[in-house]
Amino acid sequence: MKIVVYNEQKVFYKGKSLNAPFADEAVKEKSIDLFDDDDPCIIHKSYVFKTLAQQIEDALENSEGSEISLNAHPEIRKTLDIDAEGLKIRKEDG
Amino acid sequence: MRYFDYAATTKPTEAVIKAMVESMRAYAGNPSSLHSLGIHAKKRYNQAKKNIAACINADKDNIVFTASGTEANNLALKGTAERVPKKTILTTTIEHSATKNTCAFLKKNGHHVVEIPTDQEGFVDQKALQNALKVYDVALFTLIYANNEIGTLQDLDAIVKLCRKHGALVHIDAVQAPLHENMDMKAIDCDFASFSAHKFFGPRGIGFLYVKDIATLAPIIHGGNQEFDLRAGTENLAAIVGCEAALKEASKKVSKREALIEENAKYFLKRLKEENIDHILNGPPLFKRRLNNILNIGFYRQDGEKLVFDLDRRGFALSRGSACSEGSIENSHVLQAIGVPKDYIDGSLRFSFSHRERKEDFDKLIETLKILIR
Numbered sequence: 001m002k003i004v005v006y007n008e009q010k011v012f013y014k015g016k017s018l019n020a021p022f023a024d025e026a027v028k029e030k031s032i033d034l035f036d037d038d039d040p041c042i043i044h045k046s047y048v049f050k051t052l053a054q055q056i057e058d059a060l061e062n063s064e065g066s067e068i069s070l071n072a073h074p075e076i077r078k079t080l081d082i083d084a085e086g087l088k089i090r091k092e093d094g
Numbered sequence: 095m096r097y098f099d100y101a102a103t104t105k106p107t108e109a110v111i112k113a114m115v116e117s118m119r120a121y122a123g124n125p126s127s128l129h130s131l132g133i134h135a136k137k138r139y140n141q142a143k144k145n146i147a148a149c150i151n152a153d154k155d156n157i158v159f160t161a162s163g164t165e166a167n168n169l170a171l172k173g174t175a176e177r178v179p180k181k182t183i184l185t186t187t188i189e190h191s192a193t194k195n196t197c198a199f200l201k202k203n204g205h206h207v208v209e210i211p212t213d214q215e216g217f218v219d220q221k222a223l224q225n226a227l228k229v230y231d232v233a234l235f236t237l238i239y240a241n242n243e244i245g246t247l248q249d250l251d252a253i254v255k256l257c258r259k260h261g262a263l264v265h266i267d268a269v270q271a272p273l274h275e276n277m278d279m280k281a282i283d284c285d286f287a288s289f290s291a292h293k294f295f296g297p298r299g300i301g302f303l304y305v306k307d308i309a310t311l312a313p314i315i316h317g318g319n320q321e322f323d324l325r326a327g328t329e330n331l332a333a334i335v336g337c338e339a340a341l342k343e344a345s346k347k348v349s350k351r352e353a354l355i356e357e358n359a360k361y362f363l364k365r366l367k368e369e370n371i372d373h374i375l376n377g378p379p380l381f382k383r384r385l386n387n388i389l390n391i392g393f394y395r396q397d398g399e400k401l402v403f404d405l406d407r408r409g410f411a412l413s414r415g416s417a418c419s420e421g422s423i424e425n426s427h428v429l430q431a432i433g434v435p436k437d438y439i440d441g442s443l444r445f446s447f448s449h450r451e452r453k454e455d456f457d458k459l460i461e462t463l464k465i466l467i468r
Contacts, residue, residue, distance in 0.1 A: 018400070042422060042423055043423055046399060046423055047403065050399070050400065050403045054403075054407070
């Protein structure tokens, strides 16, 4: 799924959810959660990225509108390495 | 969860678990101890070894227990290289990493290792093998008998004859085979064969190496004189008994199980075609010399890693065969070696099943694939 991460001033990310700018700390935390491993190999790390991306996709699929506000989704907000307020994510066609 | 990853591992049967638990309760002694508890355990160990040997038409003295198929491969390769360090070891381009990386280790340590190519279905290029046997002083040809990724079954009859003609020993990685055919070591006539219990509904942590003549090997683990001095360490009797129970069960009704597997394989491929899902079957076509329970399917321009992830979320467990390589995920070296086209290799998945699946399981799988591959 392609997504756009933005706020009223700026677009921070546009592309596949899988390649979103996930914070190192969030990747590490999810890896510990899934595998009890704070330094996973690339295959397990890629699984962590997929899990984080899926979290965004699920939130978008379950939302009533076409976008989600990350203020309402702190569990997603903390996974993104973007230093800005008022972030939203919407699905991008194509 | 619908399980399509039998080539990765199988779940021990209740009979296997029961045999292991009973063994742990009943045999407290070390089989090497010369008191009644040790002797009691040694007797059970010998019985298990005889029964395992009988399942593959071998003798008790041909069986060396290891902790895994990987260790069995290591013992065959390093044990041979240690005995005849100046000679060449031949291998193929489609080996399991247990052999591939052991060969790489030997090469790094100064041994001469040569890879024999295969054709597009994964069959050993016998002309190239013959040339290598003529050109080099070959100690051993090591090859995967039943390929764990694409199912190719090698023509052992021709290969062993060729190697014999040139005085080379033959090691087969037979780890995927016992559930699907009766292994007859006297008929196959190879020198070494690796087995692993967890591939045939036995426990993990136990494998064995069939060794035709123990004088051809040097040990790689030193210590006590267990396993003919080839593999030191107190015997894991519960695991050995589990292996015995699993192999005895696996050796029964092979053709009946295979008939069910063939039906399922045929049905799955038919349904993929009917639904117009763009795909290729990597490896040999059905019913050629192959394991029909390992179907490696390449889906056109798909992300295989993502498909595995999405299938898991929808209740299907399967694998790909990719590997970590210097910080990136690389496509399977087996699929690369047989030349799977770029448009299909990234979306290649290995569906490995048993005789237990029903048509409905494949119908569900097809329905899910249709949703994911749009």
